[in-house]
Amino acid sequence: AQSVAQPEDQVNVAEGNPLTVKCTYSVSGNPYLFWYVQYPNRGLQFLLKYITGDNLVKGSYGFEAEFNKSQTSFHLKKPSALVSDSALYFCAVSHTGGFKTIFGAGTRLFVKA
């Protein structure tokens, strides 16, 4: 069975500081990993994904994520946080041979000015 965990309900960071939002997963086979962001009263927006290749993936708005197979993790990072990054972030996983995507419970990021 596939699953994804976001261990932190909320992450607080000061503007200009680096941020990390954590995600771990469990799948059979090779994973496909995604990060989506949700702003209030809006649908989810795609940030980045890992399918294969380079473990460091760069995405929209300066975000990046590193795939770590041994730790089964796919943490989202940004070198310098902006107040406008404050939103709800979802990690999601699917896998080769499957077609269902499972979403984590979400992590609320709060960036303080």
Next chain:
Amino acid sequence: EAGVAQSPRYKIIEKRQSVAFWCNPISGHATLYWYQQILGQGPKLLIQFQNNGVVDDSQLPKDRFSAERLKGVDSTLKIQPAKLEDSAVYLCASSSSRGRGSQETQYFGPGTRLLVL
């Protein structure tokens, strides 16, 4: 290009009433998804269509929920009768997947917020 369209944006009904939601995916996208997002939780897949065929509906409460995608384009999701626990945001998404693979990016609509009283 136009995004995924959903209507209505908000709906308030009483329990045991019926309700329907509509979704129009991005033009040319073969795969369409309906998700239920309960407050404080991540989206849960209810049903996934590939063109007008069902790929997965394992988490759809089939005694009260139904969905169709006629002609492989837009889709409707219906709840009849509604229960209090159906209060949630219903998200529609589409992707350009044409096979069984799940590596494609999903594009989400704004969602329909349902409140069942």
